[in-house]
């Protein structure tokens with residue numbers, strides 16, 4: 414099969430790596446890809462939002478299967494565009510990707526179908542939102558811009574003053590653009606966070622192994638929110654009992670709810686969970702593989718991923734049993750110092766060759782490009798994801814941090830406490 418992957422980050426590098434192991438894949442393309450993906454796939458210089466060009470490329474090159482990585486094209490309807498051209502594509506249609514595109518939609522869905530989540534109200538008027546928050550008088554309170562905001566449209570406010578500033582930032586100053594036309598005001602929850610990535614075929618759901626992200630930029634969960642600074646898998650807090658509860662009360666009811674709403678979900682549904690003292694509750698839904706969760710989940714998967722993609726598209730996921738190795742993985746993100754704000758790009762990276770041909774450690778490129786002389790240069794805030802396997806989480810973590818030492822670039826920055834939570838398990 415000729416397979417096209419849409420995207421160009423660490424998630425897509427991990428997806429391309431999994432596809433490259435498939436017996437079915439004869440040729441892989443990636444649009445736009447990056448310097449790491451270029452080792453396994455032919456990179457095509459088309460942007461993820463250039464739907465017409467992507468569809469034309471897939472048609473002209475007789476692509477048998479297209480896999481969509483990022484949220485923006487999914488929410489924008491890239492799957493619908495491929496289907497309209499008679500092309501096979503893995504991902505949710507626009508009317509299902511709305512679970513990520515609108516927080517107001519997903520909160521309402523959960524309320525209607527009794528899926529556990531934090532209590533909330535939705536507002537499209539700033540003054541009404543402010544009045545509601547004041548009347549409640551309960552802090553911290555969580556404010557969420559309705560639409561896509563690079564995972565950054567969530568404010569946790571510890572006082573009335575902070576909350577009023579937050580309402581202004583989201584709804585009046587439009588800090589997150591039109592994502593802030595509507596806003597969700599949500600009850601604050603406490604507990605461990607778990608990312609559950611689930612394959613879905615519109616009716617059936619097959620959860621992958623669990624993972625945990627680290628969203629803040631600094632050690633000890635300090636500093637600004639980022640796209641994710643590192644992950645580990647599995648989560649020791651996501652026990653069999655928690656899993657059973659989530660399958661019965663969250664994953665299966667969500668699939669059924671989407672189908673009942675005439676929005677059957679096909680693709681990967683990422684359920685962000687909070688394990689609260691009252692039980693697991695949904696923080697958010699995403700309509701795609703998580704990044705950097707994918708960099709620890711897929712290296713542990715034993716299935717042929719192309720078989721799983723096809724089963725999802727054909728509505729026969731019930732025939733598939735997902736298999737994950739009885740090991741663990743840790744991914745440490747190497748970022749550019751200054752991320753997520755201001756940072757330098759275009760700096761040469763050395764040490765990448767040390768990972769060539771390895772099956773127990775991987776370097777997934779998140780933001781890299783080729784320089785004129787063919788050298789690999791930094792090209793983003795998150796530059797690389799260094800993943801290592803181990804027989805357990807402690808070993809995987811030690812291996813991952815050892816592997817980070819193999820790589821150097823001038824403004825290399827990383828957290829030093831990825832996976833520290835496992836010491837408390």
Ligand code: AMP
Pocket residue numbers: 531555557564567569599600601602603606628685696697
């Ligand atoms: P989200 O994009 O909705 O997952 O929110 C981003 C992050 O904000 C989450 O990973 C949590 O750490 C935090 N967060 C979101 N909603 C809540 C909530 N209701 N209570 C506590 N923390 C939250």
Ligand code: GLY
Pocket residue numbers: 564626640641699702703704705706
């Ligand atoms: N790691 C969080 C996300 O992919 O949204």
